[in-house]
Structures are given as structure tokens and as C-alpha cells.
Amino acid sequence: MNEKITGAEALLKSLLAEGVELIFGYPGGAIIPVYDKLYDYTDRLKHILVRHEQGATHAAQGYARVTGRTGVVMVTSGPAATNVITGVSDAMLDSTPMVVIIGQVASSTLGTDAFQETDVVGITQPITKWAYQIRRPEDVAWAVARAFYIANNGRPGPVVLDFTKDAQTAMVEWNHSKCTYIRSYIPCPKINMADIERVAAMINAAQRPMIISGHGVMIAGAEKEMAAVAEKGDIPVVSTLLGLSTMPSDHRLYKGMLGMHGNIGPNVNTNRCDLLVAVGMRFDDRVTGDVDHYARQAKIVHIDIDSAEFDKNIKTDATIHADARDALEALLPLINHADRTRWVESFDRYAKIEREKVIDPEVFPTEGSLRMGEVVHKVSKAAGYKGVLVTDVGLNQMLSARYFHYAEPRSIITSGGLGTMGFGLPASIGAKMGAPERTVCFFTGDGGLQMTIQELGTIMEYGTAVKIILLNNNFLGNVRQWQALFFGGRFSQTPMVNPDFVAIANAYGIAAENVADRESLDGAIERMLSHDGAYLLNVNIDPEDMVFPMTPAGAPVDHVMLNATERLELD
Amino acid sequence: MDQQLYTVTVFSENQVGLLNQISIIYTRRGVNIESLTVSPSSIEGVHKFTITSWSDRTLMEKIVKQIEKRIDVLKAFLYTDDEIVYQEVALYKVPTLKLLDEEHLEDIIRHHSARILEITREYTVLEKTGHNDETEALFEELKRYGITQFVRSGRVAVTKSTVEYVTLFLEEQARRRAEGLI
Numbered sequence: 001m002n003e004k005i006t007g008a009e010a011l012l013k014s015l016l017a018e019g020v021e022l023i024f025g026y027p028g029g030a031i032i033p034v035y036d037k038l039y040d041y042t043d044r045l046k047h048i049l050v051r052h053e054q055g056a057t058h059a060a061q062g063y064a065r066v067t068g069r070t071g072v073v074m075v076t077s078g079p080a081a082t083n084v085i086t087g088v089s090d091a092m093l094d095s096t097p098m099v100v101i102i103g104q105v106a107s108s109t110l111g112t113d114a115f116q117e118t119d120v121v122g123i124t125q126p127i128t129k130w131a132y133q134i135r136r137p138e139d140v141a142w143a144v145a146r147a148f149y150i151a152n153n154g155r156p157g158p159v160v161l162d163f164t165k166d167a168q169t170a171m172v173e174w175n176h177s178k179c180t181y182i183r184s185y186i187p188c189p190k191i192n193m194a195d196i197e198r199v200a201a202m203i204n205a206a207q208r209p210m211i212i213s214g215h216g217v218m219i220a221g222a223e224k225e226m227a228a229v230a231e232k233g234d235i236p237v238v239s240t241l242l243g244l245s246t247m248p249s250d251h252r253l254y255k256g257m258l259g260m261h262g263n264i265g266p267n268v269n270t271n272r273c274d275l276l277v278a279v280g281m282r283f284d285d286r287v288t289g290d291v292d293h294y295a296r297q298a299k300i301v302h303i304d305i306d307s308a309e310f311d312k313n314i315k316t317d318a319t320i321h322a323d324a325r326d327a328l329e330a331l332l333p334l335i336n337h338a339d340r341t342r343w344v345e346s347f348d349r350y351a352k353i354e355r356e357k358v359i360d361p362e363v364f365p366t367e368g369s370l371r372m373g374e375v376v377h378k379v380s381k382a383a384g385y386k387g388v389l390v391t392d393v394g395l396n397q398m399l400s401a402r403y404f405h406y407a408e409p410r411s412i413i414t415s416g417g418l419g420t421m422g423f424g425l426p427a428s429i430g431a432k433m434g435a436p437e438r439t440v441c442f443f444t445g446d447g448g449l450q451m452t453i454q455e456l457g458t459i460m461e462y463g464t465a466v467k468i469i470l471l472n473n474n475f476l477g478n479v480r481q482w483q484a485l486f487f488g489g490r491f492s493q494t495p496m497v498n499p500d501f502v503a504i505a506n507a508y509g510i511a512a513e514n515v516a517d518r519e520s521l522d523g524a525i526e527r528m529l530s531h532d533g534a535y536l537l538n539v540n541i542d543p544e545d546m547v548f549p550m551t552p553a554g555a556p557v558d559h560v561m562l563n564a565t566e567r568l569e570l571d
Numbered sequence: 572m573d574q575q576l577y578t579v580t581v582f583s584e585n586q587v588g589l590l591n592q593i594s595i596i597y598t599r600r601g602v603n604i605e606s607l608t609v610s611p612s613s614i615e616g617v618h619k620f621t622i623t624s625w626s627d628r629t630l631m632e633k634i635v636k637q638i639e640k641r642i643d644v645l646k647a648f649l650y651t652d653d654e655i656v657y658q659e660v661a662l663y664k665v666p667t668l669k670l671l672d673e674e675h676l677e678d679i680i681r682h683h684s685a686r687i688l689e690i691t692r693e694y695t696v697l698e699k700t701g702h703n704d705e706t707e708a709l710f711e712e713l714k715r716y717g718i719t720q721f722v723r724s725g726r727v728a729v730t731k732s733t734v735e736y737v738t739l740f741l742e743e744q745a746r747r748r749a750e751g752l753i
Contacts, residue, residue, distance in 0.1 A: 121588055126595050130642045131588075150642055183744050184584050184645045308636035 004171040007137030008033040011101065011163065012041050014144035017176040020072050022063060022433060023047045024056035028076025029116055031103030033168035048433070048462060051454035053080045055426035057087020058452070061096045062430030065413045066388060066438075068219070070097040070152045071430065077103045078116030081162075082123070086420055088158045089127040093417025094242060095215060097156035099147045106166040107135045120162040129157035135164050137172035142179075149179035154187030155306040156219060188305065188323050191330050195320045199277070199301050200334035202318060206275035206299075208343045209235045210266075212258065215242035215416075216280015216304060222325035223247065223409045226279065229328050234340040236347060238266035240281045242416045245406035249385075255347045258557075259287045261398040261547045264354045264568060265347035268558045270295050272346070279303045280324045283313040284417065285553075293556035303327045350568075357562040358548050363403055369542035370518060372396065372471045376403040379441050379469055382525045387439040387467075388413065390431050392424035392448030394478035396471045398547040400443035410435075422451025428466045429458055439467065439529065446472045446498050456508040459534045466534050468505075473541040474498055481546040485564060505536040512536035576605065577631045578650045578657065578728050579638070581620040582612060582737045586643040593620060593644075596637045602626050606659075606725035614737065617645065623726050646737050650730065657728035661706035662688070663697045663713050664720035670695050673716070683709045694719065 005013070011034055015023070025047055027035040038047060050056040053075045060071025071091075075084055081102045091098045105114040124131040130150045134143050140163075147159040203209055217226050223246050230237045230247075236255045237247050247254040256263030258270070270276065276298045281287070288294045291313060299317040302310050307321045320327045362373035376399055380387060385405040391397040391414040401414060413431050415423035428442035449470055459466060476494040483491050505512035511531055515524045515538065528535040549568070550561045560568040583589050590609065597604050605623040612619035624631075631649050638647040667690060670676055680687070685699040699709045706723055 122591065125588060125592050126599065133587075181748055182642065183741070183748075185642050186744075306640070308633075308640045310636075312633055312636075 002173040008037040008168040010140040010174040018148045024059040025074035030077035051457045053083035058426035059430035062427030063434040066431040067434040073100040090418040091158040097152035098158040104164045107164045124160040131160040133162040137170045141176040145179040209275040210273040212278040213239045213243040213246045214281025217246040220324035225328035245411035265350035289557040372399040387441040390428040390442040392444040396445040421448040460508040468536040473543045501538045582645040584643040608725035655728040661723040669716040
């Protein structure tokens, strides 16, 4: 018979049994018993004390996205629980495996509006894969095992465990066994060979097929299989925002990013191809634009592990309900060797227009203020094209996603679905902790940085060597862009009076400097990257810098603005 | 859009909070639940939800997929009325004295196949099972006696199909588990 331990200790033992090494958290009244026991476990379980619970969730997301492992968050009840909601919702939309342990008032006081009581399960059910209240210590091992199984099997997502205080202190015999089966849940469906054969035939018959590589390719670790299918069939590959880095930027068949601020070729050719093979993506409205004018000429094949995505936004002609790697592996032998040079090269003409009209002025300007694109390009290059990109949300996100160079998978961490300003700084901390050997380049704006700026304290405490590049235009730039283009230049509440960011960084013991002109940029980037530790580069950016190309919200995907005055002429 | 009454049946494990998980899927998409019944199913430990709502097929198919996506849901199905045998029960509370004044009470009860459940000096409770229009028809008929209370249950339904898909699903899962496929 096992010795009896508290529910709190059972939780820690179960976390260890699930292979957890790192917890991002913040203590409080309803979770004190667990933190008390954690005091004895710090040699085995590293706890990162963030400065705000939201930061814990984004840090766990950064860790999960860079490693593929489940991020773990631990916070108290009430306000801490509500503070994690943004991160939980973000993780749900971006399929990020995360287990969030939240303290709860004692079960005898549930429903009495007790101090710091909130209905955690009720609030989080719509934004989690699973939310469960642990009211008895006997349930700890079962619930934790189930939580990790659910969070990181099938389509990953967040799980919330709401842990009552009395269950933390009550005694239990702890027996942990890993969850490998839930009767009502099939995380990874078996390949249906008839579907595979059908899709292979469609690909072989297509003249102008195009593969969309989404986040699911990265989650499945299917980058090699996807490249093999593309190479064998000579099929161009385009990616979603979260699918960036599933194929190296300089691969012959890689043609760029889709979406509102994606590359012209992928967007225009969406409406030129005769077959669209979407892998591990969900036809988000930022990718499709007007769905009634989206790839109407093409047959649509959708490969996804989540069958609820089929026909949700775009009607499909064929589907493969499977893990992306399983599906691509099964497809590969059935794909004919083909030469589709003319089709592959059809992207070149749009790439040339984009280079001349958009990229050169943004990335290689010779006069005027510094531009975001040129800073991103220079940082990416100086980091040997091997860095991990972490972004905040807004112009900094779109421009860094566009101009960062991706050499290996899992090189972009960004808030795609929820578009959470303030995501970046804590996410970069988690990313660096998950991949300490990689250079983490975090691009942010003056708006987003200030939404979670307190996490500079976490960087200070743990010496997390994150490179922070603040693209500072003293504006909420993305909203400003819409105001400039669609709201008659009425800059309602978008100019910002900003603090001295270098002084703030310095106050946290973080090295920092201002860059105001082109001549000093290279040197500053060099100093930042060679500095042993975190660094903040506050770069003064042209306040009128915008991101192009742009497909306005709700417009057909091939209606492309090249800049504020020119539109792409379609032939 | 082809607005019509759809019936969704959901088979789930006996876990806390499933009703909320299912109902918010409707709420989020702006679909009103017309009726909802929760009961045990023919399979031990498996619960059955029967939910009706007015909507169009495209949206209902998405709702069913979202329901089935919940971890503790085994299977969810979408039906139109022609695919199921369904029933509702209605109770009518009517003042007894007024009913006694009625010459055709027997006719009404016979005609509607209604039953009397309880008679007191003050009130009489009638029961009628049937489809919505049938229970509605009796309601119209009894209106003139002054119905003091009326209640209609949610729809209960079984399929006309000869295949029991939930049973097959459970057998398949048991087989996969035995073979170590999961």
C-alpha cells in the first residue's frame, strides 16, 4: 500500500510523471497548499514566477510552440483564473497544447460567492478542449493524466483543471498511470486508403495544384513528408501565418504566405489553381477573404485531424481525416513524378511585381525614416537566418512574419487566431526557455509591448536572453493603417505618448539602446545579438509605415492593394 | 435558407457539465433550442440528449460536428422528422366544474386520445401524447374551459434506421483498444 500524501503533492507527482519540467505560474490563496509542497520539489520542477497570470499562459504557449510539448500554467482562483482566459482562448484558436491548473475555493463553499471564487469550468468550457473540476484528491492522478492526453493528442489545445483547496489538502494514496485511451475520443483517426487514393488521383490529374501548408503540418512534424510530396509532384507550396517555417523560405517550391498581408502570388494563384490541397489549416477569414470568391475554379482537398473543420468555411471536394504526417506519408508513393514548371514559374511574375512595388521600398530603402521591414530583414540576416521569430500583434507581426527568413521548422511563434496584443513578450520568454540554444528574436510594437511589459521583471529574474526589437512608431500602427486607408485619415485614439523604453529596460537591468537612423542600425543589431543576455532595441520607425500588399477585409483574395494608391492589375 | 425543424441526438459519457457544453454550441451560433430532453439510453452508462431547433442544414451539420468534437461526446446525429419516430407529452390542467358542463367531454377525450390523470373538485389534469400539432390541437379545444396550466415535454425520438450506430461505434472502439490501436 502506498503512503498517503496530500492532493497537492499528488498533483506535483503527477506532473512529474507526465514529464513536466517547467511550470509558469503565480501563487495565491486558493493554490497555496500546492505552492507549499512545490517548495520541496524545486529540484525537480522548475517554477517560473511571472509578473501577471496572462503572462504565464503566453509563456507556456511560447514554450509549447517551440518544443511541441505541453505548456503548464499554475495560478490561483478568481482574478487569477480570469487573467488566464486570454491565453487559454488564444491557445484554443491556435491549437497549442497547454494544461492550466487553477486553484479553487474549498468545495464546501462552492457557489456561495466565496472570496476569490469564480465559475472557472463554466467560463472556460467554451474555450478549452476540456475543463474539469477536481474536488477529491482521488481524482488528481486521473484528471492530470487525462488532461495531458487530451491537450497534446489529436488537434492540440488547452485543458483547464480547477482544483479545490480541500482536495489539495486532503490525503490520498497516489497511483498515476498515463492515459492512453478515452472511449469517446479518437485523437488520431485511422487513414482511410480510399480517401488517399482519391486525393492522389486528383493531384495527379491536376495541371495547377497548390499545397497550403498550415500549422497542422508543424504540429504533426510533417515538414519532410510535405516537401517530398511537393517535390515529387512539382507542386508549389504556400503557407498560412502559423504554417510559416514548415518549408524553408528559400525552397524552390515555396512561394510565400497567404492572407490579408500575404504574398501576391499565393493569393492570386488561389484563384488560378485547379486544385487546392489544404493541409492542417482551417480557412480562416484572414486567409480566404470573401469566401464567395475564394478558389471557385478549383477543386478543394482538405487534410485535417479535426473533421469539424471540413466544410466549415470552404466547401470541400475531398477530405482526408487524419494526422498530416500519416496522410502525406500515405500519399507520397501514389503521387506521380511530374513537371509543372510553367505553373511553378507562374508565381514569378507576381513575385517580381511584389519585389518592385512592395519589398524593395520596405526592406531596402535608401532614404527617409527607418522602416519595419528593413529592421526585420537585418536582424534575421544578422542572426544567421536561424533565429526563432516571436511577434506581438499588429504591423510588427505582419512585417516580421513577411520578412523574417525561415530555415528550420518551429521558427515562428505568433498569436494568429485570437490576435492577442501583449502575447509576444511572455511568449518569447517561454520560447527561449524551451529552446535555450536558439536566438529568440522578438519583434513588438509600442502598443503591444506595454500590454504585458511587466514581464521584463521575469526576464530580469531568470536572465532570459531574449532579443527584443521594439518597432516603435508611437502609434497603434495597424489600426492607424486602417484609419488611413478606410476611415479618411481620422486617427482616432491611435497616436501614443510613450515612455523612455530604454530607461524602463535599464530599470529592469536589461541592456538597451535607441536607434533612430539607418547608419547606426547594423551596429546596434550586432551589439544586441552579441550581448550575453536580454537586450532591448528601441527602433524609431516611420510613423506612416504600413504593411502591404493588402487584401482588404471581406474582399476577394486576389484584390490586392500594392500600396495606398495602387492596385494589382489582374489579367 | 431551408429553415426547418431538426432533431439532434447526442450520446455521451456520464460526465458533469455536458449539457452546458452542448447548449453553448447552439448559443454561440445564434440557434435557439426548441426542446431538449436528457435521459439514459439503451446502453448502460451512456446518456442521450434529444434536441430540436429550427435552422438550416448547413448550420446544423456544423453544430453537430462541434458537439461531436467535445471530448466526452460519443456520437451526435442530425435528423429530419421523416427519419425518426418521435413523441411528446403534454399536460393540461383545467377547472373541473367547467369540464363537467361540457356535453361533449367524452368526444373530446376520445377524439384526441387523451387521458385523465387526476380529478379533484377544483381541477382535472389531462394528458396527451403525440406530435406538436396534436397536443396543440387539444390545447385549442380546451382553451374555452380556461386552461390554468399547460406544459409540453421536449421531444423524445428513436431512429427508423435498422443500424444502431452508437453500438457499432462502441464495439469498434472496444476492438481498437483490444488491438492496441489507440
